[in-house]
Amino acid sequence: MEADGNYVRVRAGEEAHYLRETLGSLESQLPPGKFMRISRSVVVNLDRVKELQPLFYGDYSVILRDGSKLNMSRSYRDRLESILARRP
Secondary structure (H helix, E strand, O other), X not given: OEEEOOEEEEEEOXXXXXXXXXXXXXXXXXXXXXXXXXXXXXXXXXXHEEEEEEOOOOOEEEEEOOOOEEEEOHHHHHHHHHHHXXXX
């Protein structure tokens, strides 16, 4: 999910749907162990995360299983790394 002006774009596979709602509101409705905010404007399904690649200044790129790359702010890195480390 990605904030896009007054909307949130929800990507599901090849499809994208737009909802007129805030990202924070949608995030609060999602199970916390399955979804996580990785930047101010992006929430990701943790089951879709393949790996993290370091960028500059402590930021990371989150690589999804489909090859998509999302930028993650450094303030979210520690939490995401600990969640991914606990997964089988």
